[in-house]
Amino acid sequence: MGDKAIRVRLGIMMFLQFFIWGAWYVTLGTYLSQTLNFDPAQIGRSYSAIPWGAVIAPFIVGMIADRFFAAQKVMAFLHLTGGVILMYASTVTDPSLMFWVLLVYAVCYNPTLGLANAISFGKLNDPEKQFPAIRVCGTVGWIVAGLLVGFMKVEAQHVPIQIAGGSSLLLGMLSLFLPDTPPKSLGHKVTVADVLGLETLKLMKNRSFAVFVSGSLLICIPLAFYYNFANMFLNDVGVVNAAGKMTLGQMSEFIFMIIMPFFFARLGVKKMLLLGMLCWVVRYVFFALGNAESMVWMFYGGILLHGICYDFFFVTGQIYVDNTAPKAIQAQAQGFIAFITYGVGMVIGANLSGEAVKYFTVEEIINWRAVWLFPAILSGVILLLFAAVFKEGETVGER
Structure with missing residues (x-):
């Protein structure tokens, strides 16, 4: 696979990576408030699931993915699983259940941020010069997601969550065709101290x-x-x-x-x-x-x-x-x-x-x-x- 073809695939990966996040995250509060009638404290708790995922995610990548599985395969599994979870989340109406569903999703999504970077850095000939162009595709993805949701006038509906879920399933399938990135810590013991x-x-x-x-x-x-x-x-x-x-x-x-x-x-x-x-x-x-x-x-x-x-x-x-x-x-x-x-x-x-x-x-x-x-x-x-x-x-x- 040529260098240009690899960069195109990485750019598409980064675009979808942040398109998914931008599609549902920004408008979640509006949907929970106007449609599901969650009170502000319940909305805050729902949003707290995402950073809780950031707390838990390092253990998944650091102690499992980095040791046993190629990054693109872990990426595929997490996005496919995350897509199914988001589709289910679009049907949830109970505040307590919403928190737990979003927490499980966050545990799936957060590790993919680091995995996307690892796959990119592992296959670029000159990361310092080439990676910014790859990463900016993510910013474009977030912008396109916001413009799409705004144009469709569905901010107060469950549709943005479904758009994100469908996009996650798509990225999960495409991840199987990303460049092979073997586990970098294969054969090495990774401790909790290393992960944190x-x-x-x-x-x-x-x-x-x-x-x-x-x-x-x-x-x-x-x-x-x-x-x-x-x-x-x-x-x-x-x-x-x-x-x-x-x-x-x-x-x-x-x-x-x-x-x-x-x-x-x-x-x-x-x-x-x-x-x-x-x-x-x-x-x-x-x-x-x-x-x-x-x-x-x-x-x-x-x-x-x-x-x-x-x-x-x-x-x-x-x-x-x-x-x-x-x-x-x-x-x-x-x-x-x-x-x-x-x-x-x-x-x-x-x-x-x-x-x-x-x-x-x-x-x-x-x-x-x-x-x-x-x-x-x-x-x-x-x-x-x-x-x-x-x-x-x-x-x-x-x-």
Whole structure:
């Protein structure tokens, strides 16, 4: 198989990988609220299944997939299983059952994110130059999913979940035709410490790294408000085709990913992290103060800030970890940060966001201004603490 043919297959894989996620995840809250009449706390718990999957997923890849099976075969099995689960999820109406069904799905889906990267890196001749073009296909997939759901006007229906389920079944079948990627840890004993990246804990002796980890955990708590309730909020206040408009965030992410080196060279890690945090505060303030009549630009502004919010914090954080951790444990360190942020932080945030929205709901009317001011204040406090703990002139991300 030629190099170009391999890259085409990898691009299709990455497109579907994120098309699946973007098709159902963004609009889930709207569907659960408007159609199934879940209360906000139940919606928050349903969303918490996804980060719980991120907590459990490393054990599947690290202790099973990496040791016994080729990555593309594990990918096929997980997506085929996940597709069936999503189809079933589209028929579930009980809040408790919905959480458990989504948790099982999350355990299937989360490992495929790492597997998709592993398959790509394993077959590219020049990963540093070639992988960005493969990965951007995932961003395009997410955008197309949002535009499709918005165009079909099915945000409050079970259809997006079925679209994701069908796409997962398709990717499961296509995965069998991906390049062979043998288990990388065949014959080697993999421990729990390896999977969780516990060697990374030794880096906590470095004051800057400890502050970075703590700040990353804390900031992911208010972040969950956007991921879980933004689509529901925009639909509730009368924004037409909210799912389609929210894809502007991914378009912004794509643009800022391209120009990140310009800012990185001039601002450095610490200032970029702080700027990323600040933009989360501004985004929530925009949502709190905007309205669909005269101040709708604030909604668009909050969505477009996603590029800075995500790239300047998460991507910069990944670069920081790569610069800080010794080469022998760089992969473990990245896994540890993902566990702390996408796992622990988002689990706490998903449940807190649901309880907060429920608290600010009176007679089924949500006080969205109060809802968004809550994470804005929380993000602001975390930002100030993160900035204050560094001594004047102290740098972050330099060995």
